[in-house]
């Protein structure tokens with residue numbers, strides 16, 4: 001059998017030493033150059049096949065979806081007990097995902113009917129930003145809280161105040177885990193790393209944070225159970241609790257409180273950090289490209305003015321703003337290797353065999369920086385998404401939400417959030433570096449998500 005090529009592994013640790021050599025992006029891009037689009041790594045007992053390039057990803061994740069959709073059993077997914085949506089596989093995943101998608105949609109998730117709720121959240125955020133009176137500040141904490149409220153209002157049925165200490169602690173835990181690079185890196189694949197005394201890879205801390213996240217939602221679910229009225233369903237938790245009751249008689253029912261708990265954590269974890277981070281990237285790029293910020297602001301002024309905030313029906317009339325958002329999604333590269341998939345059977349592809357039960361890592365990074373799709377790929381150039389008539393083009397080339405059956409479940413909501421938050425902030429404020437300072441250096445930190453290093457800026461009211 002012909003396995004995909006890759007660096008020669010050492011005994012026991014495999015290619016572990018190659019991956020921790022430094023910048024993971026550089027290492028992975030270098031390996032692609034050396035071994036080709038489909039290369040493999042060995043980590044402990046795990047085989048990992050890294051898939052690069054738009055066509056290979058489409059071929060494997062879409063056309064061969066029958067054998068590339070499951071999740072492997074690695075550290076990050078065991079945190080979700082292989083239940084719920086993100087970490088689950090097979091028929092259980094299919095059923096839970098379909099149920100969640102359909103019921104969330106009933107509550108307006110990602111649809112126009114939910115727009116007013118997101119807009120209110122944006123308004124709250126803008127008012128808070130305004131209260132800094134143009135003084136330099138770091139927006140991460142409040143943007144995380146604001147974004148998570150959008151998912152909370154549908155799932156838990158209420159929003160949380162920015163100064164709610166319990167909620168702040170909760171959002172903090174999430175951030176801490178998201179920053180932990182071990183979750184996407186070696187820890188995920190090499191079980192022996194978790195046993196090293198002193199917890200150098202933060203495995204215990206991660207598990208502990210996850211436990212606290214689950215506890216937060218367990219309390220919410222318990223309170224919902226006490227007040228449940230099946231004729232008046234308030235939110236997603238209520239809908240799910242009703243389904244548990246409906247299926248009580250069936251011995252094989254997959255609708256359990258444990259599943260609900262994991263789905264809640266899934267939605268919260270997958271839906272907060274990603275969107276909030278993309279917005280922070282957009283702000284960072286706009287601070288470094290004042291001309292682009294001015295153009296965006298001018299488009300908003302011409303189309304909407306300053307009398308009312310932007311709404312979704314303005315989107316087709318704001319192609320330049322939309323191009324800035326697409327370029328932030330692409331260059332921000334927030335989930336560079338998506339989440340691990342599994343080969344559920346031997347897959348013969350381009351003369352290689354990707355062995356059954358090995359991990360498939362989709363490199364979305366390889367698409368975001370593909371020079372053929374995006375010439376001068378490392379530069380921030382919204383114009384690449386506009387044709388000669390200023391109309392939007394090439395949106396489909398951006399694969400930030402992955403593809404195939406595992407495609408991001410929150411894509412529609414995320415796109416709505418990105419549009420409303422970014423255009424509203426630009427309409428109301430001019431983003432400037434802190435007084436007397438240069439704009440923040442465009443640098444990221446690769447954890448679960450690739451996010452900008454902490455930075456401060458001034459948001460100066462335009463009125």
Ligand code: HEM
Nearest residue numbers: 085086270271274275335338339401402406408409410414
């Ligand atoms: C800019 C924002 C976002 C980006 C870039 C993003 C990106 C992604 C990516 C790359 C994946 C992995 C797909 C794969 O395994 O191949 C994913 C999965 C997922 N996302 Fe998102 N996401 C975003 C926002 C959201 C939001 C707002 C939600 C929901 C509230 C959400 C919920 C999920 C869920 C539940 C999954 C797991 C799907 C599954 O395993 O079946 N995401 N997302």
